């Protein structure tokens with residue numbers, strides 16, 4: 001059983017339609033212009049919106065089932081390696097980059113074109129509806145599913161005016177009309193905010209997309225490793241990794257800088273992380289006052305023009321190298337990269353100048369050293385018993401050749417000298433008099449700096465999306481009519497009342513009964 | 529410091545309370561079943577009493593359930609929704625709450641049986657298969673946005689669960705109505721009996737459970753009403769999640785499987801809302817979309833967490 005109100009939505013009848021939802025398109029007709037118009041109407045119809053919404057949902061599924069390059073490129077390579085036939089086929093269909101795939105973009109672009117095409121006429125219609133008076137009463141009020149009839153001794157005009165006053169007091173929009181046969185009608189409507197909310201919601205979806213596009217076109221993102229005590233300045237060359245967007249220019253890098261004053265990590269007894277805190281001294285531009293702030297996992301630094309996130313951390317070992325005469329040739333906090341969740345780490349020292357030969361060290365660091373049958377390991381991520389295992393190498397470090405990682409040495413072409421195990425404060429004297437000292441354990445943190453110019457717009461759109469949705473789904477659009485007509489004997493007045501609601505006729509039935517009772521109708525049970 | 533110690537006494541109390549809550553819910557379920565059974569045998573007095581007792585048991589179970597999640601939270605000094613077990617318990621609690629709130633506004637006691645059955649099943653599964661010992665959170669989960677995000681997600685999910693139950697009833701009832709109508713006037717009369725014009729408890733002499741349920745139109749509107757409550761909250765949950773992700777992972781949206789399935793769920797319910805306003809899609813086609821939405825929600829919670837892992841596997845940094 002569908003109620004009249006529901007089926008009235010699609011009906012073109014002015015007085016019973018309660019929404020600006022587009023009517024289903026008519027049959028196709030010949031002629032190019034007409035075909036085009038028909039196609040456009042088809043594209044902007046509710047049915048197409050429904051189809052495209054479902055299609056978009058469906059299209060997103062492979063992106064959660066197959067590995068994605070954007071999330072985990074290593075897994076994609078693994079998949080390609082283990083599926084030599086299927087893999088390349090899927091790859092050709094962009095199934096490892098679903099969310100950047102042309103077919104995925106085609107679906108959401110079509111959806112948004114449809115949305116805009118559907119919104120423009122709806123906004124126009126609604127703007128007109130907002131200014132227009134409530135629609136006239138249908139000829140036969142008693143045919144509506146919520147209606148009632150009663151008689152009274154008051155005159156038709158008195159009934160109409162009293163009803164009109166009462167309704168206006170309850171923020172209905174009210175019109176009183178005289179009909180040629182002597183009847184007086186009251187037409188009332190309320191709940192325009194429902195449609196307004198619905199339009200705000202849909203427009204905000206478009207704005208959200210615009211915000212996303214803005215960030216994708218003009219933003220940038222970069223990662224940098226900073227050792228405790230050192231500084232970072234926001235210029236492109238400071239970054240270890242820098243990802244500009246399509247229309248990015250260097251001028252969008254704002255000139256802030258910060259120093260990593262102290263990094264603190266706390267762990268559970270089992271070694272799982274509990275909290276991380278990077279205390280930084282921040283300057284919005286050169287010469288500006290320094291403010292300290294704590295960057296944490298859920299708490300970025302909101303720098304001028306970009307956000308700075310804490311994304312990783314590890315140990316930097318203070319290592320010194322002296323030549324046979326005791327002259328310092330290397331004195332640096334050397335970052336080691338963690339290999340396990342307990343921070344067993346690896347790193348290298350390169351000393352190209354200052355010694356008779358080029359000199360290098362490869363090291364393994366264990367913040368809490370344990371000897372296991374499988375070799376040395378770390379039992380806890382904090383430096384409870386730090387141990388550094390070093391191997392010394394001599395030969396051509398190859399620094400003048402191609403770009404080299406700062407975390408590896410070309411050991412295959414080097415001459416191995418000796419190994420040692422050091423704790424903080426210990427030194428190691430090599431046969432040629434070179435001295436290596438493990439001075440102490442420091443920490444580093446990696447930061448991601450991200451600039452997204454669309455963010456504010458997106459946030460605003462999100463607020464309006466929720467607000468519009470609440471209005472659209474909570475506000476009830478109602479119409480109410482009364483027709484008071486002198487009875488044939490002219491002494492009494494026959495009053496007919498009817499109401500129209502969408503999707504909540506139960507509730508409106510009760511409200512309606514309330515309303516007409518206040519207008520003098522007998523209660524429904526007496527009537528029936 | 530949060531998460532430094534776990535109060536084992538409270539953790540045990542929480543588990544014990546949950547067991548008693550499930551027992552109360554199960555008894556309530558029997559009560560609702562008895563209400564229907566006695567009504568069918570024309571013992572309306574007994575039937576009504578069974579219904580009232582069942583509601584009482586539901587309220588009791590609800591109170592024990594609230595006690596269980598509260599002690600769980602106190603035992604670990606944090607919000608009690610850090611893992612799948614706690615999450616499932618919260619979602620069922622919301623579902624029962626939504627049912628009780630509906631009861632204060634409309635005559636929906638007929639729903640009791642159908643809400644209690646999945647809740648008991650769900651809690652049973654949560655307490656056995658998904659059970660996780662009380663423990664603290666990793667840093668990435670330690671943010672007030674996650675509290676907002678998860679409260680919203682849980683609230684919406686509990687409500688979606690109720691709407692899912694009503695939607696299934698709607699589909700069954702409307703099929704039954706159609707079949708009854710096609711069987712001729714005698715069967716159609718039974719339909720009439722099952723669709724009383726007033727909102728009082730339908731009393732049934734003929735026909736089974738289906739005849740006892742309210743008419744399909746009312747079920748449809750009830751399911752829709754609950755979705756219109758849940759959908760904006762789900763929308764807000766996704767947005768809060770994006771704000772949290774923006775703070776924790778430096779990007780608001782990354783097509784992580786968990787995020788993507790939340791969006792798929794959202795799109796499915798948006799399709800359902802559209803379908804209700806589209807000629808030719810109203811009725812059971814729309815209802816099927818709503819159930820698909822609920823299916824996506826279940827995938828989002830259980831399949832994504834266990835089979836597909838993403839950032840939301842709660843790994844934190846390092």
Ligand code: HEM
Pocket residue numbers: 019020021022044045046047049053111112114115116118119198202205472473797798801802804805
């Ligand atoms: C980005 C894609 C879209 C999304 C996510 C979306 C979402 C929604 C949602 C959640 C509602 C429910 C609100 C309510 O019932 O009042 C709704 C309603 C509506 N949408 Fe969309 N929509 C989209 C695109 C479109 C398009 C392309 C059209 C044009 C045909 C459209 C037309 C409507 C209409 C007319 C309603 C009101 C239905 C009613 O009167 O109940 N939407 N939309």
